[in-house]
Amino acid sequence: MSTYRYIAQRASQAPVRQLCQVLRVPPAACYAWQRRQQAPPVEPAWQVAVREAFSRHSQRYGTCRLRAEAQAKGHAVGRWRIRRVLKAHDLRAQQPRSFVPRTTDSDPAVCAAPNRLLGQPAPTAPNRVWVGDITYLPRQGGGWLYLAVWLDRCSRKVVGWDVRDTMPEDLVSEALRRALAVRWPAAGLVVHSNQGSQYTATRFKQLLTRHGAVASMSRRGNCYDNAHAESF
Template structure:
């Protein structure tokens, strides 16, 4: 079965333990999930001790991200070392590698083996579809096992994903299943994304400050990163009072490149977000920054900062939220996923939740506009393609 710590997410382990707590026998649960009873028993004992792979420990979003990256690096290195010792398969052709993956599919997940051997999972499955014996019964993951994987992905997104993103995530994990089956199981067991709510705008355009023209004109698909950024302000309620959030969004990858959280809506809120974005990205002169007509964006302080960075200012038409719809969509996703139905005792608690979601959004959230990959993965793939073309 390999090293379970390298194969299973925390959410998967929690769901496995939950099945046993709800009356399923350990033997039946282990058989359904394709794990050993010893592994399952270890997870149950860890859960009893409050130590299920770190469950219950309070860590920052940054610490979580660093831990995930380190674990992934260690996993890939370990599996590449082990697979590299197997029958010289790394030195063979693609067909031999596919055959090796097929023989060891019960021991190693297909996605892991493909990654270690330098072949694509999609290519492996295409070859398998061609070579498969029509009389051979097709192996099919059980509904019980599939539901555990679904709940694990759903828990990992903290209830944000509906069936389309859950299905795409399962495919990315090497679980070959139809979208109709995922949709049917989620509906049957009440696994659904949080309901969307409307939220009022925070723009105060009742001022006599100069207003910039709309340079963006709803062209939301720039050709490369750091050509067009958008920005906006939203607010969250806590028991200590309002907390205001602004972000800087790169329209190419939809990545949040800068943000600021403060208990007020003064110009400092938007200026600090812009400073963060500029120091992180250092864009070329001429970048368009699009916003609404709020007094913070029209202020002399903010406009001076823009000119100092060599950026061009663009503003939406009056009372027209569609001119900045990508950022408005971001607010809807954030509040649907983490804010609606929550009560925050302090501003600090709300800030931690927002920063955690922003990290998840940039690194892991599957974005429908980007063909269901995360903003950072989309940007990395684009840069890799540019380097390949230049080579």
């Protein structure tokens, strides 16, 4: 037991100065020790910097980026020490899920067309089979653009496309209209797609009928049936 602690325990029985005199301890040093015991512990500057950076970045920074922030302020601290500080204050980095747009929204109540490509050899001439799909493109400044495309199964060339900031039913229909206007395929063209609502819409079906085209659709949940379009 330290001398100062002994004096503190006996302070109720005798004056502090008298105890200091008996134990040959400077009273000023004893009082300074008592003040230090009563004062709250001072948090190291690097810990303050870490917690401030964690709060400033909306609790999304992990130990790697927090270390970079602390080191930028002149604090040489590693990730393990930062991890202990976060755990001591019950702080956890929040990692938001990455947003991935959905390009296929099928209606189970709609009767889909059969897959007319199953078991069939690849076409040996153009304008026999077209395959289509919708993909999304990151937009400068945030958000997404949606691209509907039709490819010739034989030549692998894009025959029609349309791009918009939403996915209305007319997105794939307009892309197909452009392809039909340029290629003028003969009757019997197989137009293959997934079971998305844009491909089962009434206007899309009417467009196929007017041009003598035949609808073909992938089986539900089977991306391999339309791999030729999805790989694009």
